[in-house]
Amino acid sequence: MTSVVYDGTYEGWLTAIFDIYAYKLVDVVFTRDEACTGCLFGETHTVITDERKSERVLMGLRKRLSAEGLTRLHKTYLSEVDKSDEVMWHFVCHVFNSPHNVEEDYGHPAVWAVKQAAKRVKREAHRMEAFVRFKLTTDQLYYAIIEPDCDVLPLISSHFESRYADQRWLIYDAKRRYGIYYDLETVTTVAIEFQYGRATSQLIAEISDESEEFYQELWRRYFKSVTIDARKNKRLQLQHMPKRYWKHLTEKNG
Structure with a gap:
């Protein structure tokens, strides 16, 4: 062998x-x-x-x-x-x-x-294109953290480049410890190493734009307002949006 x-x-x-x-x-x-x-x-x-x-x-x-x-x-x-x-x-x-x-x-x-x-x-890849939720930092960078089962960043970069061509953004795969960064011109692959204990909610709050939480709260309220209790179908929802994605979804964290 x-x-x-x-x-x-x-x-x-x-x-x-x-x-x-x-x-x-x-x-x-x-x-x-x-x-x-x-x-x-x-x-x-x-x-x-x-x-x-x-x-x-x-x-x-x-x-x-x-x-x-x-x-x-x-x-x-x-x-x-x-x-x-x-x-x-x-x-x-x-x-x-x-x-x-x-x-x-x-x-x-x-x-x-x-x-x-x-x-x-x-x-x-299709789910990531649908479920990525960006947040805004103080230096006007939109970022999103994902943990997909497969390494799909190479497949979804063109989708976000064409859809969000007028803003800087970073999508970081926490499972594989690398991301894709768009600087208004090109998409590049980047590696980011977080020091132990630094990737906390407090850190996220420190780097987030002061209006970010306001807009997240608006989105959560909108999501709740359009939800019709009588038509809830938990099984169908889980089929289209597995629970492992929820921790990175704004509308599921309110």
């Missing part, structure tokens, strides 16, 4: 695929740097991310998959489902070993798993 260690990026994983074929590695397992423990019995192959190698793998996949098929593969990486690296590897093996397009071959477990993972990511 060979443990293939890469840096955890999509480009790193594509480079790993190139290396597996180039070095004829067999019986491989994927390990990301931060979780690397190595194989107790077996060899370790360390991958150095290489843009040229990853692009060559992508070129090969483009010849055998549709744009939707490639998108599903990338979304599987973003899904962070258990053993997604291996699922993607088995999918790619099936793609390269078949003379025809296999992305609709749902009888193959890897093809089905990729489809389901991509569906999960698409649903999560």
Whole structure:
């Protein structure tokens, strides 16, 4: 068994695929740097991310998959489902070993798993686009904190860039400790490290604009005023807005 260690990026994983074929590695397992423990019995192959190698793998996949098929593969990486690296590897093996397009071959477990993972990511991205709630800081930066099940920031950035093009904003993924920042011109990826104990409600109050709480209270009152008790459907509400999102929703924190 060979443990293939890469840096955890999509480009790193594509480079790993190139290396597996180039070095004829067999019986491989994927390990990301931060979780690397190595194989107790077996060899370790360390991958150095290489843009040229990853692009060559992508070129090969483009010849055998549709744009939707490639998108599903990338979304599987973003899904962070258990053993997604291996699922993607088995999918790619099936793609390269078949003379025809296999992305609709749902009888193959890897093809089905990729489809389901991509569906999960698409649903999560759609929910984030709907449920993100911005707050305003004293320096006029709109910020939102999210904790999605999947790594969807790369998928939702264009939505918020086009919708909020006239204001600076930051969407921070607290689960993965990075965010996307829009400076009125471009969207960039940023890393933010909070000191222990500083990310408190008191800190948020200190950096928030003095009128922010007023507008949040208005929104909470509006939400309550348009709610018709006789038509409440808790089960349907939870289906469309799972409870794990509530702590970041203004209308649910009043």
